[in-house]
Amino acid sequence: MYIQKTLDLERIRHVEGHGLALPQDLSSRGAQGIFPVRGDCMEGAGIPDGGFVAVDFRRWPAPPRYRSKGGDGSFGVCLCWATFPGREHPELMVKEYLGVWGTRHQVGTRFDLRKGEHSMNCGMGAEQIFGAVFAAWDTHGKLLWERDPGSFPDFLSSAPTIKGSNCGAPIGFRLKGGAPS
Numbered sequence: 001m002y003i004q005k006t007l008d009l010e011r012i013r014h015v016e017g018h019g020l021a022l023p024q025d026l027s028s029r030g031a032q033g034i035f036p037v038r039g040d041c042m043e044g045a046g047i048p049d050g051g052f053v054a055v056d057f058r059r060w061p062a063p064p065r066y067r068s069k070g071g072d073g074s075f076g077v078c079l080c081w082a083t084f085p086g087r088e089h090p091e092l093m094v095k096e097y098l099g100v101w102g103t104r105h106q107v108g109t110r111f112d113l114r115k116g117e118h119s120m121n122c123g124m125g126a127e128q129i130f131g132a133v134f135a136a137w138d139t140h141g142k143l144l145w146e147r148d149p150g151s152f153p154d155f156l157s158s159a160p161t162i163k164g165s166n167c168g169a170p171i172g173f174r175l176k177g178g179a180p181s
Contacts, residue, residue, distance in 0.1 A: 007034070007072055007141035024080035032149075034038060035079065035134075037094055040169050043112040044121075045065050045077055045096060050139040053094055055079045057131040059152035061097035063124055063161040077133035077153065080107050080126040105129055106162060 033055050039048045047053060061076025062167035076097040083090045108123035135146040 003054070003135050003143060003146045007145045009141045012177055021036070031058055034058050035094070041109040041111055041119075042077070042094055042096070043111040043115075045075075046145050047077065047110075047133075047136045048138055048144075051144070052137040052141070053077070053133045054135040054146075055131045056134055056149040056152065058111075059132040059134070059149050059154060060129065060156040061132045062153055063097065063099035065145060070080070075110075077110075078107065078126075078132045080135060081128040082107055082124050082126040083123055084138070094133060095124075098127070100158060100160040102160065104170075105156070123142070 003151050011140075034052055035055060037047055037051050037053055040051065043049065055078075061078040064075040065071025065073065067073045077094060078097045080093055080095055081090050082093050082095065082099075084093070093107070096110045098106040098108050100106065104125040107126045109121045111118040111121055113120075132149070132152040132153065134149045136144045138144055
């Protein structure tokens, strides 16, 4: 598959104003698409604020392959419909795919923690995963990285991949001022 080393930013800016009505419309526009990225929450994955990503709607992100569990340390990035913690409504986002916890797909941020602006990443449930991100460009349209779309799974598993059984029963406490938590 051919990946453009440099994007035609003028063409992208012209198309950018013609938004989608619903997230479900995404895959009806074709098998792949290029999307602008806003925010620094994926800079740790090599996706800069103001950059662009390519998404394949026929391929899906694989769960992380943790080194501590014998994996190669790689992870997948996806285009998803999720609600960021503290927000009321879901939004279209580019996030790291974390796997399945219970019955929900989980995604998360991938801040560049070396910058010191953020102390940690956060995870959230995804209402829908649209496809795997297989390339990223910087703000000037220069290709930063790419992966063969064929290296991603062709189905999105619903089998739980995240295990969380190390939490006990909640312990009540009172905040200063006597308000119960």
